[in-house]
Amino acid sequence: MAKKKKEPVEIPAQDIHIPIRFEELIGHGAQVASISRGLERGVLPQSLLLTGPAGVGKTTLARMIGAALECQSPRPGACGTCGPCRKAARRLHPDLREITFERNDKDKLRSEIVVDQARDDVLEPLALPPYEGGRLVFLIEPADALNANAQNALLKALEEPPAYVQFILVAAHAGGLLPTVRSRCQEIALQPVSAEEMTKALDARGVIAEDRELALAMAGGCPGLLEAYKDKALLDLRAGLVALMGKGLEAAAFPDLNPVLEALAKEPPRAVAGLALSLNRDAIRVGLGLTPRLHLDQKDALLAAGRARGLGGLQRLADRLAEAPAQLNRNVNPRLWLDRLFLVP
Numbered sequence: 001m002a003k004k005k006k007e008p009v010e011i012p013a014q015d016i017h018i019p020i021r022f023e024e025l026i027g028h029g030a031q032v033a034s035i036s037r038g039l040e041r042g043v044l045p046q047s048l049l050l051t052g053p054a055g056v057g058k059t060t061l062a063r064m065i066g067a068a069l070e071c072q073s074p075r076p077g078a079c080g081t082c083g084p085c086r087k088a089a090r091r092l093h094p095d096l097r098e099i100t101f102e103r104n105d106k107d108k109l110r111s112e113i114v115v116d117q118a119r120d121d122v123l124e125p126l127a128l129p130p131y132e133g134g135r136l137v138f139l140i141e142p143a144d145a146l147n148a149n150a151q152n153a154l155l156k157a158l159e160e161p162p163a164y165v166q167f168i169l170v171a172a173h174a175g176g177l178l179p180t181v182r183s184r185c186q187e188i189a190l191q192p193v194s195a196e197e198m199t200k201a202l203d204a205r206g207v208i209a210e211d212r213e214l215a216l217a218m219a220g221g222c223p224g225l226l227e228a229y230k231d232k233a234l235l236d237l238r239a240g241l242v243a244l245m246g247k248g249l250e251a252a253a254f255p256d257l258n259p260v261l262e263a264l265a266k267e268p269p270r271a272v273a274g275l276a277l278s279l280n281r282d283a284i285r286v287g288l289g290l291t292p293r294l295h296l297d298q299k300d301a302l303l304a305a306g307r308a309r310g311l312g313g314l315q316r317l318a319d320r321l322a323e324a325p326a327q328l329n330r331n332v333n334p335r336l337w338l339d340r341l342f343l344v345p
């Protein structure tokens with residue numbers, strides 16, 4: 001079978017520097033401490049699975065681990081200044097391989113990682129030792145986009161990788177992976193970062209006090225979303241969700257809500273579910289007479305939503321939202337999914 005030769009790494013704009021030192025990560029102190037111990041003692045499991053919501057820092061942490069493994073003077077994280085670190089920071093290190101969606105024959109980005117890619121980008125290069133004598137690191141992101149064939153093809157490699165290989169799988173939910181893959185990986189779950197640490201990060205970026213509440217609300221504990229408060233489309237998405245929570249049970253409101261549902265159906269369902277869950281949690285808090293944790297600026301609208309649905313209704317909505325990830329893995333129609341979430345008591 002003829003195979004076209006591929007570049008080892010897809011290189012983005014070369015002047016981009018990515019954070020590679022653990023000190024640059026926002027939050028996740030406990031996870032970093034445990035990874036650092038593993039690195040120091042040389043007992044870091046060779047197949048890691050980093051999970052957590054979008055923007056929480058999974059890929060950033062994965063790259064930091066990769067850089068630490070290549071660094072010439074690790075402490076135990078990457079030093080940031082040696083030759084391998086400088087290459088890692090520019091994403092030019094030949095032994096730090098990133099596997100993600102690739103383009104198909106029609107130059108469209110695929111929606112899954114297929115078995116040919118697993119074979120060409122992981123299993124074949126895996127047989128050769130690293131170019132630079134450090135580790136050969138395979139960062140697969142999003143790993144829950146590996147289709148079943150691709151996951152099965154990787155099983156043996158994940159189970160018994162060559163000594164010079166490190167796997168770092170990155171996925172929103174471990175549930176998106178086959179149990180056989182999960183059981184071969186050590187999972188490190190990243191939780192949303194505390195408001196205190198997020199506020200520090202906002203201050204460091206010079207975000208003014210007036211914008212802070214909204215910025216914290218929109219980021220929902222995910223440092224990758226610290227700029228989301230400037231995103232008009234995302235603010236519209238939140239306004240749409242608040243409207244659905246408040247008026248979804250009123251038949252008379254349907255003509256107004258229909259375009260909202262149509263618009264939401266075009267957004268990534270996981271992002272919609274995540275934002276809806278954080279709004280719903282706050283609506284429950286407001287209903288109980290507590291202060292919203294994140295969406296302070298939506299307090300009145302959330303109170304109205306709580307009155308319309310009742311606390312029981314909000315709790316049922318929370319249950320439906322909690323089931324969302326599992327349903328979304330089954331190719332559910334987004335519009336139907338939204339209707340069943342918001343238009344029922």
Ligand SMILES: [Zn+2]
Pocket residue numbers: 070071072073074078079080081082083084085
């Ligand atoms: Zn270094």
